[in-house]
Amino acid sequence: MDVSDFLASHAAKSEVQVVDKEIPLTTDLAFLSVFDTNTIDEESHKCHLQSLANDGVQTLLVSLFKLPTTQTPDGPMVQLPQPTVLLPRAKPLPKPKPPTKWEQFAKAKGIQNKKRDKKVWDEERQEWVNRWGKDGLNKQKEQQWITEVPMNADIDHDPVKEARDARKARVAKNERQKLQNDAAAAGLSGKAAQEERKKDIDRTLSSSRISTASMGKFDKKLDGEKKIRGVKRKFEPAEGISEKDSSLSILKNMESDSRKTRTGPAPAEESVINTRKAVRFASKGRGGLAMARGGSAGRGGRGRGGKR
Amino acid sequence: MRPLTEDESKAVFAKLANFIGKNLIQLIDRKDEPYCFRLHKDRVFYVSESSMKLGISVARPNLVSMGTCFGKFSKSGKFKLHITALDYLAQYAKYKVWIKPNGEMPFLYGNHILKAHLGRITEDTAEHQGVVIFSMSDTPLGFGVTSRSTVDTRKLDPTAIIVFHQADVGEYLRDEETLI
Numbered sequence: 369m370d371v372s373d374f375l376a377s378h379a380a381k382s383e384v385q386v387v388d389k390e391i392p393l394t395t396d397l398a399f400l401s402v403f404d405t406n407t408i409d410e411e412s413h414k415c416h417l418q419s420l421a422n423d424g425v426q427t428l429l430v431s432l433f434k435l436p437t438t439q440t441p442d443g444p445m446v447q448l449p450q451p452t453v454l455l456p457r458a459k460p461l462p463k464p465k466p467p468t469k470w471e472q473f474a475k476a477k478g479i480q481n482k483k484r485d486k487k488v489w490d491e492e493r494q495e496w497v498n499r500w501g502k503d504g505l506n507k508q509k510e511q512q513w514i515t516e517v518p519m520n521a522d523i524d525h526d527p528v529k530e531a532r533d534a535r536k537a538r539v540a541k542n543e544r545q546k547l548q549n550d551a552a553a554a555g556l557s558g559k560a561a562q563e564e565r566k567k568d569i570d571r572t573l574s575s576s577r578i579s580t581a582s583m584g585k586f587d588k589k590l591d592g593e594k595k596i597r598g599v600k601r602k603f604e605p606a607e608g609i610s611e612k613d614s615s616l617s618i619l620k621n622m623e624s625d626s627r628k629t630r631t632g633p634a635p636a637e638e639s640v641i642n643t644r645k646a647v648r649f650a651s652k653g654r655g656g657l658a659m660a661r662g663g664s665a666g667r668g669g670r671g672r673g674g675k676r
Numbered sequence: 677m678r679p680l681t682e683d684e685s686k687a688v689f690a691k692l693a694n695f696i697g698k699n700l701i702q703l704i705d706r707k708d709e710p711y712c713f714r715l716h717k718d719r720v721f722y723v724s725e726s727s728m729k730l731g732i733s734v735a736r737p738n739l740v741s742m743g744t745c746f747g748k749f750s751k752s753g754k755f756k757l758h759i760t761a762l763d764y765l766a767q768y769a770k771y772k773v774w775i776k777p778n779g780e781m782p783f784l785y786g787n788h789i790l791k792a793h794l795g796r797i798t799e800d801t802a803e804h805q806g807v808v809i810f811s812m813s814d815t816p817l818g819f820g821v822t823s824r825s826t827v828d829t830r831k832l833d834p835t836a837i838i839v840f841h842q843a844d845v846g847e848y849l850r851d852e853e854t855l856i
Contacts, residue, residue, distance in 0.1 A: 603678045603679065603681065604678070604679045605679075606677055606678055606679065606714070606728070606732055607725075607728065607729055607732060609679065611679060611710075611712045611713075612704060612705055612710065614685075615685060615689075615704045615713075616701070616704060616705065618682060618685050618686060618689065619689055619700065619701065619704070622686060622689060622690065622693075642800065644800060645799075645800055648827065653827070
């Protein structure tokens with residue numbers, strides 16, 4: 369039995385058609401994309417686009433099926449390679465932080481910054497202890513069980529409190545310096561910051577001056593104290609403005625406001641039917657609720673309400 | 677004298693709309709002559725633009741009145757309608773109340789309107805609706821606010837108050853000094 373014909377035809381069927389172009393297509397399988405840098409055929413653009421898409425998909429699939437596969441219960445799996453095309457950054461590079469005051473000083477003096485470890489070796493306890501934080505070395509003076517008191521100490525001298533206050537003061541100083549650095553980094557430095565602070569003080573002062581029981585009327589005046597200037601009111605000129613349009617627009621706004629806040633049905637003047645009157649007529653003056661309860665109840669009600 | 681600010685306009689229009697509803701547009705958008713609202717010494721005047729322009733040349737302390745005084749702003753910024761606005765209110769009123777001849781005098785002395793004095797009332801008047809009061813011969817006498825809707829008035833006894841008094845023409849005599 370000669371199976372060579374059969375095998376040949378099967379091989380021809382399974383043979384992949386490789387796209388042949390002037391500039392070979394490049395693929396980036398990580399993004400499942402194909403790049404075609406050949407010239408565009410402008411005259412028959414419809415056919416060209418179709419062939420372009422065809423070639424692209426062909427190339428993509430061929431290169432995908434060339435990848436090594438692993439067998440999983442769900443079927444063959446392919447691990448996509450690392451991307452070769454570098455996508456540009458969406459956002460600009462972050463600006464470098466302006467140097468802090470210490471960094472400026474260190475640079476001017478040529479001080480090399482050496483990194484300090486958080487842990488320090490404690491000779492007495494023969495272990496690594498925190499420089500700060502839980503059981504930190506900076507709290508050692510507050511936590512030791514015995515403290516030396518100087519000869520000339522006051523009678524209420526509290527060494528623990530003194531040490532603690534000193535530590536807290538150092539923390540506060542650091543915080544203050546950090547705030548200053550932050551303000552300098554935000555651009556509020558020098559003149560601008562001073563102006564801002566001045567305005568803030570003025571605002572506080574003027575509000576505190578009218579915050580007394582008499583709203584500042586009977587307070588003692590200081591020398592050189594200026595009168596508080598309020599907001600200068602500004603009105604439209606008495607003539608030469610078209611008031612009709614502005615009035616009508618105000619009227620329109622009022623209408624739309626009332627329509628927004630209204631919860632019940634629209635008033636009678638807006639609908640064609642006067643609802644209230646219609647309800648009164650249909651229920652013979654008993655009201656909508658009584659009508660909703662049913663006609664028989666209404667007749668019964670009249671019977672009950674009648675003379676006995 | 678100055679035009680009303682937006683908030684003031686809203687206060688005035690809201691008060692007027694309670695009496696004349698959508699007819700307020702007739703006051704603003706007049707066919708014959710452009711009219712405007714002007715504020716002078718807390719009082720709101722409804723005045724034709726030609727008269728207003730004449731009034732501009734009068735110094736502020738000397739200007740007493742012009743056009744029609746519609747009402748005044750209280751110190752707390754609320755707007756109160758004056759009896760002088762009655763002409764326009766009566767002309768465009770949506771809801772009216774006619775009172776019997778025996779009820780005219782009590783009303784003109786500043787009392788509320790009782791059910792016994794009620795002659796006619798516009799059908800389907802709502803509760804707390806601004807109404808203009810007329811005598812039976814259709815002379816406008818003042819304005820007020822209803823205490824009950826038309827339907828509810830039927831059940832009331834004759835001494836019950838139907839319309840709360842707001843202003844009446846008797847004020848021309850009683851409040852002559854303070855009106856303008």
